[in-house]
Amino acid sequence: MNDTTTFEFSPLVQGYWRLGDWGMSRKELLEFIQAHVDLGITTVDHAAVYGAYTCEAIFGEALALDPALRDQLQIVTKFGIHIPSERFADCRLPHYDTDSETIVASVEESLRALGNDHVDLLLLHRPDPLMDAGEVAAAFDALHDAGKVLNFGVSNFTPRQFDLLQSAVNQPLITNQVEINPLNDAVLWDGTLDQAQQLGLRPMAWSCLAGGRLFDANDEAGARLWNELDAIGKELGGATPDLVAYAWALRLPARPVPIIGSGNIARVKAATGALSLELTREQWFRILAAGQGRNIP
Numbered sequence: 001m002n003d004t005t006t007f008e009f010s011p012l013v014q015g016y017w018r019l020g021d022w023g024m025s026r027k028e029l030l031e032f033i034q035a036h037v038d039l040g041i042t043t044v045d046h047a048a049v050y051g052a053y054t055c056e057a058i059f060g061e062a063l064a065l066d067p068a069l070r071d072q073l074q075i076v077t078k079f080g081i082h083i084p085s086e087r088f089a090d091c092r093l094p095h096y097d098t099d100s101e102t103i104v105a106s107v108e109e110s111l112r113a114l115g116n117d118h119v120d121l122l123l124l125h126r127p128d129p130l131m132d133a134g135e136v137a138a139a140f141d142a143l144h145d146a147g148k149v150l151n152f153g154v155s156n157f158t159p160r161q162f163d164l165l166q167s168a169v170n171q172p173l174i175t176n177q178v179e180i181n182p183l184n185d186a187v188l189w190d191g192t193l194d195q196a197q198q199l200g201l202r203p204m205a206w207s208c209l210a211g212g213r214l215f216d217a218n219d220e221a222g223a224r225l226w227n228e229l230d231a232i233g234k235e236l237g238g239a240t241p242d243l244v245a246y247a248w249a250l251r252l253p254a255r256p257v258p259i260i261g262s263g264n265i266a267r268v269k270a271a272t273g274a275l276s277l278e279l280t281r282e283q284w285f286r287i288l289a290a291g292q293g294r295n296i297p
């Protein structure tokens with residue numbers, strides 16, 4: 001088991017948000033998990049809410065076919081988003097809930113679905129304006145003391161929100177999972193990555209391929225970015241645009257760890273090539289300019 005001081009992400013993380021769309025049988029999913037583990041991608045990213053609270057259970061059922069695989073994984077999951085669904089039959093509109101009892105209940109449900117006795121890293125999914133940091137602290141203590149959660153972090157937090165929660169909880173927040181791609185550069189300028197660099201924590205980067213917009217020829221900004229990534233990929237000896245996009249995120253000094261969203265194992269395998277791509281400063285800024293549709297001032 002990992003503990004707070006030894007937790008490490010694999011060089012890339014496999015995301016499971018879109019698992020419900022992949023149409024895999026449990027056996028095919030098990031083969032997919034084994035295949036990315038064989039590639040060195042051992043950290044997996046989940047959230048209670050993924051697939052309207054169904055993805056963790058699908059994953060758990062696949063893992064049950066080979067329980068020994070669990071020990072090779074670092075399982076990340078999240079809590080805090082409530083949407084109208086079978087699980088929350090009384091819920092009439094999407095909202096956040098970060099009250100202590102709700103957090104504990106969410107994690108216990110995640111553990112049941114995953115078929116596990118602990119998660120390696122638990123993230124508060126989105127900032128909640130009604131969050132009482134003391135409530136979160138109480139839940140984190142209970143979950144940590146019970147051995148149900150080994151490490152804690154946040155997602156989509158501003159530096160100020162991060163500071164507030166860190167001031168209240170007893171465990172170090174070891175990551176902030178945020179969107180990082182050249183079409184959405186907010187965290188480059190709002191202090192999020194500066195804070196991560198200062199604290200020496202690795203952010204997790206979601207939607208490095210802009211959720212697939214890169215590959216949509218009808219998306220003007222996506223297509224403009226694809227052209228620049230393609231041109232730079234050729235300069236780098238034939239790397240494909242997706243690899244160059246991962247390399248763009250990896251080039252940031254806060255050392256974000258990209259979360260792969262693809263359910264296509266050939267694409268996952270290809271993505272590992274990004275780890276050895278090195279962008280020059282000028283190439284990096286060309287990609288930023290293509291994403292933003294303008295040069296920096």
Ligand SMILES: NC(=O)c1ccc[n+]([C@@H]2O[C@H](COP(=O)([O-])OP(=O)(O)OC[C@H]3O[C@@H](n4cnc5c(N)ncnc54)[C@H](OP(=O)(O)O)[C@@H]3O)[C@@H](O)[C@H]2O)c1
Nearest residue numbers: 015016017045206207208209210211212215259261262263
């Ligand atoms: N914390 C948060 O709030 C948050 C929010 C969003 C996501 N996440 C996490 O981040 C992970 C990644 O996010 P994401 O899924 O948006 O990542 P992404 O990599 O930006 O987008 C993945 C999409 O791009 C498609 N794609 C990838 N390579 C392609 C190619 N060469 N040609 C055409 N299409 C291609 C994939 O389809 P195929 O499957 O067909 O390859 C998939 O639909 C999620 O699984 C989740 O774990 C977290």
